Amino acid sequence: MIKTKKGQLIILDVLFSIVLVLLAFFLLFKLAEIDIYKTNADKNIEKLNSVGTLAYQKLLNNPQINCSVNGAYVPGTIKNTEITKAKLGIPFDYNCSLNVANSTECNQTPPGTYRVPIFSVDTTLVGCSSILTKEEYYKYILAKQAPSTQIVTLKIWRNN
Amino acid sequence: MFNKKGQLSIEVLIILIFLITFIYVYNSLAEQTVYTLEINKIKEQQQTIGLSLNEFLEIQKDMLYDVNIIDYNSSYTLQELKIPSKRIFCYVDFNLSNAYLTVHSDYSNVHTIINTTITNTEFTLPERINCGEIVVCELQSNKIVCT
Numbered sequence: 001m002i003k004t005k006k007g008q009l010i011i012l013d014v015l016f017s018i019v020l021v022l023l024a025f026f027l028l029f030k031l032a033e034i035d036i037y038k039t040n041a042d043k044n045i046e047k048l049n050s051v052g053t054l055a056y057q058k059l060l061n062n063p064q065i066n067c068s069v070n071g072a073y074v075p076g077t078i079k080n081t082e083i084t085k086a087k088l089g090i091p092f093d094y095n096c097s098l099n100v101a102n103s104t105e106c107n108q109t110p111p112g113t114y115r116v117p118i119f120s121v122d123t124t125l126v127g128c129s130s131i132l133t134k135e136e137y138y139k140y141i142l143a144k145q146a147p148s149t150q151i152v153t154l155k156i157w158r159n160n
Numbered sequence: 161m162f163n164k165k166g167q168l169s170i171e172v173l174i175i176l177i178f179l180i181t182f183i184y185v186y187n188s189l190a191e192q193t194v195y196t197l198e199i200n201k202i203k204e205q206q207q208t209i210g211l212s213l214n215e216f217l218e219i220q221k222d223m224l225y226d227v228n229i230i231d232y233n234s235s236y237t238l239q240e241l242k243i244p245s246k247r248i249f250c251y252v253d254f255n256l257s258n259a260y261l262t263v264h265s266d267y268s269n270v271h272t273i274i275n276t277t278i279t280n281t282e283f284t285l286p287e288r289i290n291c292g293e294i295v296v297c298e299l300q301s302n303k304i305v306c307t
Contacts (some may be wrong), residue, residue, distance in 0.1 A: 012175055021182065032193060037201050043207055050211040054218055063225040071228055089218040091275035092259065
């Protein structure tokens with residue numbers, strides 16, 4: 001449309017600058033998208049950690065699970081009772097795996113894919129029928145002869 | 161139209177149109193970016209508020225099953241929801257029959273749902289708790305009553 005060399009040159013400059021600005025916008029959009037994706041992923045990890053930490057805490061310190069000595073509950077002990085997700089404070093949208101005999105609800109197989117984050121913690125628990133005797137308790141505390149110690153792995157992940 | 165003076169006018173016009181478009185697009189983009197960032201920040205804080213309240217209530221539940229405890233109370237202050245420009249009003253309400261709590265905010269109806277395992281049989285909770293308020297839970301005849 002503009003026939004002079006000068007005119008064509010200026011129009012081309014403007015067109016180039018428009019293209020460059022558009023490219024910069026697209027780059028900014030992509031960066032913002034990546035940032036939002038990262039924030040959402042971080043939120044899911046934070047939630048999983050919160051659920052996992054609470055479950056771990058409730059596994060170790062829970063009158064519904066712990067053995068008692070003269071009525072006092074001993075942290076880190078596990079009596080022969082059913083362990084449910086509710087007792088560990090795990091909501092229905094999370095699955096769990098716990099390698100003890102009475103964890104009927106926490107017996108799912110963890111997903112093998114790396115895309116699903118899994119909260120995992122190993123801990124040592126002391127088993128008992130329901131009540132520890134004083135003698136057993138002292139042995140446990142003094143670590144002389146811990147009665148039926150077992151290493152337990154608690155794994156928690158979100159349902160897909 | 162095609163003389164030098166005319167060409168200059170068209171170039172200036174094109175540049176002006178470009179500048180106006182640029183400013184408009186940039187302004188819209190900036191507004192959208194700020195809005196998205198604020199929503200993300202609010203969602204993040206809502207999740208923290210919901211999870212920490214859920215954790216507090218879950219720990220209270222243990223008191224029900226400890227036969228040694230007959231008298232107990234505990235309090236927790238809900239954190240407030242803030243973004244750099246202002247403080248946002250928010251509150252938490254409970255749906256214990258379906259086992260979840262919702263953190264609401266006064267910002268574009270943004271809310272966050274947190275699933276829980278607390279039930280009606282174990283807890284009596286207020287209809288809503290505003291952010292910044294103190295929740296007091298007491299053990300009353302085999303139930304945790306929070307006000």
